[in-house]
Amino acid sequence: MLTIRPAETDEDLEAWRRVRLAVLPYERCSTVAEIRRSVRPGQLLLLAELDGVLAGHGITAPSDIAGRASIAPRVLPGFRRRGVGTALLRALAGHAYAELGFRQVRALVDDPESMGFATRFGFAEIDRQVEQVRAIGTEPRPQAPAGVEIVSIAQRPDLWPRAYADVAAAAVHDMALEGDFQVTLEQWEADWINAPQASFVALTREPDELVVGLASLLLDKDVPDRAEHGFTAVRRDHRGRGIASALKRQTLWWAAEHGITEVYTWTQRGNEDMRRLNEHLGFGYRTISVTAERELPIV
Numbered sequence: 633m634l635t636i637r638p639a640e641t642d643e644d645l646e647a648w649r650r651v652r653l654a655v656l657p658y659e660r661c662s663t664v665a666e667i668r669r670s671v672r673p674g675q676l677l678l679l680a681e682l683d684g685v686l687a688g689h690g691i692t693a694p695s696d697i698a699g700r701a702s703i704a705p706r707v708l709p710g711f712r713r714r715g716v717g718t719a720l721l722r723a724l725a726g727h728a729y730a731e732l733g734f735r736q737v738r739a740l741v742d743d744p745e746s747m748g749f750a751t752r753f754g755f756a757e758i759d760r761q762v763e764q765v766r767a768i769g770t771e772p773r774p775q776a777p778a779g780v781e782i783v784s785i786a787q788r789p790d791l792w793p794r795a796y797a798d799v800a801a802a803a804v805h806d807m808a809l810e811g812d813f814q815v816t817l818e819q820w821e822a823d824w825i826n827a828p829q830a831s832f833v834a835l836t837r838e839p840d841e842l843v844v845g846l847a848s849l850l851l852d853k854d855v856p857d858r859a860e861h862g863f864t865a866v867r868r869d870h871r872g873r874g875i876a877s878a879l880k881r882q883t884l885w886w887a888a889e890h891g892i893t894e895v896y897t898w899t900q901r902g903n904e905d906m907r908r909l910n911e912h913l914g915f916g917y918r919t920i921s922v923t924a925e926r927e928l929p930i931v
């Protein structure tokens with residue numbers, strides 16, 4: 633018998649994480665504490681069990697893109713083609729429509745088989761992201777451009793909200809995304825940093841101290857020798873001076889110093905500047921993730 637139920641206790645959330653790590657082994661998964669910290673109003677996490685055995689999970693929540701819910705039904709490889717994905721999708725989409733009031737829903741799909749499922753349920757591709765990956769070797773300690781200083785958020789915790797206000801809030805609109813990207817300061821502080829010692833900002837001091845760029849690593853408690861690049865951005869009026877490159881090299885240097893052997897990052901189609909910068913820094917390509925969307929309700 634198939635049971636779909638909310639994931640509520642810490643044990644449920646550990647089961648939820650097991651599915652995510654099995655289905656997306658190349659991706660960092662938030663810890664239980666991080667999941668609890670970044671809960672969004674209206675968010676629903678589900679577990680699917682077949683005869684009492686964990687078979688899949690799901691999540692739906694308001695997306696960072698205005699007016700959309702994001703949705704993710706995921707089924708463990710050994711339990712596919714038995715209707716578990718369909719039941720999860722219907723429960724998640726029903727919640728997004730009836731409880732949260734959304735009329736559009738989007739999902740990320742990383743493989744052709746899952747795209748077959750998405751197409752079967754009327755989702756259509758609207759965007760793509762590529763995953764760029766870099767092996768970490770011996771990394772030289774980077775030089776900041778003249779007049780620019782790079783400091784960590786562990787050294788200056790007060791700079792993270794300023795990085796949001798002075799850099800990120802404007803730069804998210806340069807990301808060539810399909811839709812209007814909205815991140816609140818609360819989400820920024822909950823979701824966009826998990827290691828202050830591996831998160832860096834670039835400062836200028838003349839005439840007053842100004843945050844002009846940021847780059848970070850999101851560390852991975854399950855696979856400590858890999859890390860994800862967080863959001864990298866430079867103020868529009870400070871671009872073209874080597875600041876992004878110096879910030880990224882700072883994170884690569886930090887990674888090498890802390891036993892990390894692989895760093896990966898996701899970049900949207902159309903964000904050619906960031907792709908080229910990553911290529912310049914020696915990143916290669918791995919997974920392609922399709923963003924697929926459809927209208928609600930699913931009947």
Ligand SMILES: CC(C)(COP(=O)(O)OP(=O)(O)OC[C@H]1O[C@@H](n2cnc3c(N)ncnc32)[C@H](O)[C@@H]1OP(=O)(O)O)[C@@H](O)C(=O)NCCC(=O)NCCS
Pocket residue numbers: 655704705706707708711712713714715716717718719739740741742743744745746747748749750752
């Ligand atoms: C996509 C996913 C959730 C499907 O789970 P599932 O339990 O196997 O799906 P279902 O058994 O409910 O499939 C329902 C229908 O979808 C279609 N479908 C499912 N998997 C498919 C595949 N590999 N190729 C083509 N069509 C597929 C079929 O029409 C299927 O009906 P059928 O089995 O009677 O032919 C699962 O493959 C998965 O976890 N993928 C990775 C995560 C992901 O990409 N999720 C986002 C999807 S929007």
